[in-house]
Amino acid sequence: MAENELVVQVREGTGKGVARKLRAAGHIPGICYGRSGSSIGIALNPRALGRLLAESTAGMNTLIDLRVEGGGAYDGKPMLVKELQRDPVTGSMLHVDLYAVDLQQAIQVSVPIHVTGTAEGVKMGGILDQTLRELELECMPEAIPQEIPVDVSALDIGQSLHVRDLVLPEGVTLQSDPDLAVVLVAAPAAEEEAAAEVEAEAEAPAAEGEAPSEEPEAKENEKEGDE
Numbered sequence: 001m002a003e004n005e006l007v008v009q010v011r012e013g014t015g016k017g018v019a020r021k022l023r024a025a026g027h028i029p030g031i032c033y034g035r036s037g038s039s040i041g042i043a044l045n046p047r048a049l050g051r052l053l054a055e056s057t058a059g060m061n062t063l064i065d066l067r068v069e070g071g072g073a074y075d076g077k078p079m080l081v082k083e084l085q086r087d088p089v090t091g092s093m094l095h096v097d098l099y100a101v102d103l104q105q106a107i108q109v110s111v112p113i114h115v116t117g118t119a120e121g122v123k124m125g126g127i128l129d130q131t132l133r134e135l136e137l138e139c140m141p142e143a144i145p146q147e148i149p150v151d152v153s154a155l156d157i158g159q160s161l162h163v164r165d166l167v168l169p170e171g172v173t174l175q176s177d178p179d180l181a182v183v184l185v186a187a188p189a190a191e192e193e194a195a196a197e198v199e200a201e202a203e204a205p206a207a208e209g210e211a212p213s214e215e216p217e218a219k220e221n222e223k224e225g226d227e
Helices: 016-024 046-055 189-208 210-226
Strands: 005-010 028-033 039-044 064-068 078-086 093-100 107-116 127-130 134-139 148-151 160-162 181-186
Touching: 005 046, 016 028, 016 093, 039 046, 046 093, 064 093, 107 127
Parallel strands: 005 064, 028 093, 107 148
Antiparallel strands: 005 039, 028 039, 064 078, 078 093, 107 134, 127 181, 160 181
């Protein structure tokens, strides 16, 4: 995993003041922890982490070869980004949690869903709606799928695919609810509005039809009265 090496320093102190000083120096605070429960505060270059994640096909599920300056319990350990906090306005990294994994133990991860193909319903004017973006899976650390492909080519208007319909790689166990919808092809909005208008028009004559039937009777009564 040498190509995924990330060098960090042990961080002294905590709090907003320490975090501000780190960011002013071009670093961000973070934390390393594992199954043992022990943790250490770290400081790292966000550009180095961003470049590592961007260049890896695994993205956020990239196994990181952690190098801690000065050594320590987590030096040389394979790590995963457990949580990455970003500024809501600028998108810049603010804080990262790194989790030490045991390469011999299965872990739970979130893997992106990648939609492929063009649905038949879309060709007919329907709208493809992807309601689920990630799957919760369990697998060995070195067998994390980059993504889960979903072919929607056969979907017609009104049809959908659920989590239970997806094909997972061998050795990967599903953790998400199998009944969750992943994608569906909805009828076009214009078609739905037209259907609503037709329905409204169909109901309107029935209500208005009563008035004309009473009007002749009223005229006849008036005529009899005049006689």
